[in-house]
Amino acid sequence: MAKTTKNNTIKLNFDTKYAPAPESKASAKIDAKYDLFINGKFEKPSSKKYFDTINPATEEKLSEVADANAADVDKAVKAARTAYDKTWGKMPAKERAKYIYRIARMIQERAREFSVIETLDGGKPIRESRDVDVPLVANHFFYYAGWADKLEYAFPNKKIAPLGVAGQIIPWNFPLLMAAWKIAPALATGNTVVLKPAETTPLTALKLAEIIQESDLPPGVVNIITGAGATGAAIVNHPDINKIAFTGSTNVGKIIQKAVAGTDKKVTLELGGKAANIIFDDAPLDQAVEGIINGIFFNQGHVCCAGSRLFVQESVYDTVLRKLKDRLESLIVGDPLDKNTDIGAINSKEQMDNIVKYLKIGEKEGLDMYQSSCPIPKKGFFIRPTLFTNVAQSSRLAQEEIFGPVLTIQTFRTDDEVIEKANNTPFGLSAGVWTDKGSKIFNLTTKLRAGVIWANTYNKFDPTSPFGGYKESGYGREGGLHGLGAYLNL
């Protein structure tokens, strides 16, 4: 064979530190100051107080928003009650649907603006707000708009009626999506709304208020007021509210539960989780590794249904761990506005401190910690994706919700063992099962005590699918047909 003497191979740098590709901020119009959206108008708070909302990736101030006190809440509830009595409650369902469709379309039209602001205010990567959050938001409005004039088919042979005024309190992890989950079914069923977004992420909800104003929705049907815990408490305790819908921490859920005891308020609570993500030895391992990554590092792990407890069958443990560590290295942590970023900023200083506290507990417990070697920005709140191995069921890290990019890894031997371990938690929101065998999936889905169980995938959401928990993960369902029932007297 003739030998080729010259080597024509070139080597050039093409690694995962891709050149920056930031999304433009130009489409995001953020005002210097936001008032409360009450009765179709932006009104100054009677407290006269405002608080800052910052970009967690840079710690720079984005805007300031009004701090609503009890008097403001009362004003909003009165507006909602009037709208319910005078316009919205009487409106034919078909007409209601038109408004909801209009809101859905307007969200689609301004999808880019919403994505950019969601990322600026909350720290989540633009890839997620663009490809997941905002499309789902529009889909939720479309889906429930479709139900508005078909409620009698959703609940045949029942005399259905709306509840009245719904007080809705939402968290900071999916600010706009949670607003959509709350507002869309409430409007479709003929209720009016007082909604409070989280204090660290109020901007997209206020942008939604602008859209609602432009959509000519009758004044008072949706009121959006900002504030912290005290504002939320004022909503929960307001006597003229018929329904409380809350998504957030289990601790606050318990407080709400106590506050509404003895009243005739209806309640749905969607609280914390500590989901088991279970990998069997016959699973398609490369795809399972992808599911593990998606399960725990999606939205920096700020997901109530995050797959934060990984269970790997012992016979494939070494392989899975090696693949997982390799995959961790290709994750890009950094500027959330960069289109290549996989993991963005932790939502707030407070949450960052909380996660760091757990990292320290893990170290103290003697667990093996592994973090990817990726560089992270000096400014802003960032944490490297973290794995803990050598974790026992009795470890605090495996028991408590961390709400960050931190995964604990445990091993198991048999199906029964893993079912028992997975259910051995006060939570019960979600779980994941990875196996090639259909019968095993059915066995586990019937025995795992969790509201949502994903098979060979994770963190998939759809407006048609109900979502909610068992045990301390709350009660009531949002999404799908079940989500309608939560806003109706049946």
Added chain:
Amino acid sequence: MYPNYLPQKIVATFLLLLKITLKNMVATNTSIAIPDFSISPRIDQVGVEERASRFTKRSIKAETKLNGLLLTLNMIDLTTLEGKDTKGKVQQLCYKAQHLHDSYPGLPTVAAICVYPSMVKIAKQALGNSGVKVAAVATAFPSGQAPLDVKIRDTKFAVAEGADEIDMVISRGKFLEGEYNFVFDEIAAIKEACGTARLKVILETGELVTLDKVRRASDIAMYAGGDFIKTSTGKISPAATMPVTLVMLEAIRDFYYKTGKMIAMKPAGGISKSKLALHYLVMLQETLGTAWMNNEWFRFGASSLANDVLMQLEKERTGVYQSANYFSID
């Protein structure tokens, strides 16, 4: 393990052949345990497609893009595989391989020219000492429907003519019949016939259809001694796709985990735009890492990709797109 209706003698001969093959294997790859291919890892198609689409979301700009485009050019196996190929056609293509676009200084050459065995000598002469390799498709390409001794002769002829690389096809019919040992032995026999030429094993994934089978064929090809695994002949649609390539890259990664031996990858057919080529490079980088990011370990089997890359490079340099007429067709 073997069908019991086979005469004892044939079984015995077969076992002997297998033993010889295994002995050769041991000689070339020091003590690699050969797994049961019927239990190759299963693949979840939905998961693979989702992961593959994630690579297309990477936004490749500035220096990364420039480097990616130059790497792509350097990874191309510039291909002509037509019944009407002639000396003239092959010589022109060989000139293009070394002079992609001389008005742009400092461009690399392509990795190799890929031709039928009858054209190897011509290509070899035309390429001279340029460093561009000559790859020959052998083993009754593209169907592979010929007896083993014909395939071996085909291979040996191409190697004797000067081929640096041999692109063989597996017997898809036998594979689909479940005759994995047959497929394995055939690859091993061709590998032996290659001598020092590097062997690319074409799975023709468009005929295997499912990703489970792609994975299994990849495992067989690597354990049987293939230096490259390659998706397609380019004669069957679909040819290379990102999900199929991802499954093969993951098979390469698993083989590397187990044996420490690197195997090269060649998607072929259907990659004609630079943007898609950059997506493949992202996939390669994020699946196998930097060690694989050169033409020793990754190739594009393509004929029209080079000009699209050149067009993009000129756009990066001058800021404007130029007409296709500015780039020579071969």
